[in-house]
Amino acid sequence: MRMSPPALPRRAAAEFIGTCALVAVIVGSGIRADSLSQDIGVRLIANAAASALGLGLLIALIGPLSGAHFNPVVTLSEWWSRRPRHERGGREALAYIGAQLAGAVAGALLAEAMFGRTPGAWATESRSALHLLLGEAVATAGLVLVVQGLRHIGRPGLAPVAVAGYIGAAIWFTSSGSFANPAATVGRAFSDSFTGIAPSSVPAFAAAQLLGMLLGMVLAGVLYGTDRGAGEPNPADARRTG
Template identity: 45%
Template sequence: MISQRLFAEFLSTALLLVTVVGSGIMAERLAGGNDAVALLANTLATVGGLYILIELFGPVSGAHMNPAVSAAIAARGQLSWTLLPAYILVQLLGAACGAWLANAMFGLPLLEFSTKARTGVGQWLGEIVATVGLLLVVLRAPASRVAGMVAAYIGAAYWFTSSTSFANPAAAFGRMFSDSFAGIAPGDVPAFIAAQSLGATLGVTINKLLGKNHV
């Protein structure tokens, strides 16, 4: 049922943001000012959360949790274009609700905006690279291995990209509602989403150029 698929996308995206934002808040509080330790903790929680969420909700909605992924899946004919706007809407709503829930759990204001600046050509390029890679993994990974491969890629990209690999317009949207380690200032979100959109387009194009998997 369409309602079940949309609910699954809402819930999985909300839980993804709870994982990312909540672990960022916890890591920041426990790391004693050591950003490397905080990022490592944030990474490990995100990797585990992503794997579980894809395995759990994938059979229901695909567990895209990401408008760029949903658009790519629609482009390859596996999601109706008429359903795509609804997927994106519930992903955005889920991301915001997930950030608010994380704030509430850690005693932060329910509705706040991040002051963490994330801007500059290097970070935008990092988001392009992160999203290209994510789309290639999603589009080319064997179905039985997609959860592990997506989780592993995002975990690695947290460290090898300058932007810590958002690679997800919904995540960028949701993370602006938490003034924490994982946050992003609202004014920096449009450029991140533009970079992610470009990265997704490049990822789809590269996938087509590579053709079908032969092994």
């Protein structure tokens, strides 16, 4: 028998905690890598490995509570795919996105404080070049395609491995470093480190991510059709974010 999902406040709290932890892992591993090596390749390997491992563990741990989105584009794409059968989905999506944004900022500030840095310093790394925005759109499209694809083939339980593996790979194969997450992008603006992004670059990055989300949903529709399948999605199904 299927258990009832947790109440919305509890699920939103899970999204806050999960997103906070994810951004703390991303930013913290970047700060640590910065302090250990000046070789950009070594720093990228360390950051990609820590980000993928941390993401996979968080999806496995928090997925049964909230679905482990940790990412507004995942929340929005899931809401859109469920909306005909989910009357309160809009309220849930807003609660999730608010929790994700707050959690991402808290995670970045926590990482800064853990390494003895003054929390709240704005990032100075500009990421506004057109090729970086293209890379970010591609990274986000791939993430949404993975999440939607797992649901369409009935294998959401593979999310901890599949989503984390994709993000670890995309950090390397995309020019942007695969933020693929508007909430994490906002949070990373609060860290002037290897993983930071200047506040002036955030709007364009977020726009590229939303464009990538739409592209990912179109690709999922082309590959799997528009049939949303039978039955309400189980909140215990572990899904991500970036």
